[in-house]
Amino acid sequence: MKFKKILLTRMKYIGDVVLTTPIIRTLREAYPETYISYLGDAKAVSLLQNNPFLDEIIPFDFSKDSLPYQLKMYALMYSKGFDLTIDLYSNPRSALMTFATRATMRIGGDSKSRGKFYTHRISDDGLLKSAIDYHYMSLKPLGIVPKHYKTEIFLTVEERSDAKRLLQSIGVDVLKKIVAIHPGATWPNKIWLKEHFAGLIKNIIEKTDCEIILSPGPHDSELMNYLKNQYTSRVTILPMLPVRELASILSQSTVFVSNDCGPMHIGVAVGTKTIGIFGPEPIEIWFPYDRNEGHLPMFKKLFCSPCRTTSCFREGNETMECMKLITVEEVFKAVRERL
Structure with missing residues (x-):
């Protein structure tokens, strides 16, 4: 499968965003020529600055959590032209953001209320696994196997x-x-x-x-x-x-x-x-x-x-x-x- 633009999103929490960094590196190695963006809480995604495996960071400002702001962000997601989105959070907001991209392939968690927003739904097998391995489950529809487990922040x-x-x-x-x-x-x-x-x-x-x-x-x-x-x-x-x-x-x-x-x-x-x-x-x-x-x-x-x-x-x-x-x-x- 080939993609021109990929959106990876983990909307919230500092530690959770850090724990997605092995997935970022693995995704880049699988798609070296693809434009990869990351959407998440503005404070948390600041830790992804200077990450050489990302082309773009899209901050979501939760302090501006109003309907006009959300509509603006939905419009932005649509305008970006992503053809693959991977939602590593799968809460109501991130599901809607993922759906707003109208990407032809949208990967996210399987749930009765939100699964309909994704084209490829990931079911939890119930087995105890690390947060990193849990994120790697979202790459299975792409045929990508876990490769990196070391988290990383790139400081200048x-x-x-x-x-x-x-x-x-x-x-x-x-x-x-x-x-x-x-x-x-x-x-x-x-x-x-x-x-x-x-x-x-x-x-x-x-x-x-x-x-x-x-x-x-x-x-x-x-x-x-x-x-x-x-x-x-x-x-x-x-x-x-x-x-x-x-x-x-x-x-x-x-x-x-x-x-x-x-x-x-x-x-x-x-x-x-x-x-x-x-x-x-x-x-x-x-x-x-x-x-x-x-x-x-x-x-x-x-x-x-x-x-x-x-x-x-x-x-x-x-x-x-x-x-x-x-x-x-x-x-x-x-x-x-x-x-």
Whole structure:
């Protein structure tokens, strides 16, 4: 099959977009002469800038989520003249965007309400698989087999230099090894205990000569203040940064410790040894990363895990047991082994 213009879309979420990068590379190798575009959330797809396997990035601005804006985007999709669209998200909005292209071949998830918008529907076989393998299912109608599994973000030399200058400007000694920590997450039950993070920081301060930087999320001010007040020296809180600048900062770090959230995937994709702390979500899906490259998931298997819920259903001392059982000592051991 030959195509002139392909649209690949994963409409939302930072980590999910990063996890599509192996599919981008594989698709480019299958269609070296085809024009390939990518549609997604403006913030998330900024991480795809400078990707040599894409010809165009089309940002969708969710802050302008009005009917006129959506109609404008539908018209844009139609005007592009795509003859193949691959929807890796298959929610109502992305299904409509895919349909609006009027491409002769439209690949997306099979569902009663949205399957009608696609010409080729992908059914979930129910088998546990990584997010990357799940995305690869969408390439089956094209006869493309999984080839690449390494995620990637392409930073420029200038971006890396700017990150180093920013770190220096806020007092970080860039000649030392840097441990970056992202202690927040969107879901409360994905957050390791703040006392555990404080204990980890204490161990790093007392037993290494590393610099420590904390990466805040949009709702982490209370958590950041707690951690900063515990240790006023050698702990630097980063300003809130656009995700691409955060990627540049993480590229300057030696080790990155993160809860299961978008920044965790960014850390891996820029090549920093990343330790992911997991609770309700299965590592088989959300941590498809090479242990030989220094990446490590920390988790405790309980009778109720992975529950995949936004709040723990257990009560009293058993609440969030999966996160409580991950000890400061074992996370610090993993950090030190990677320095």
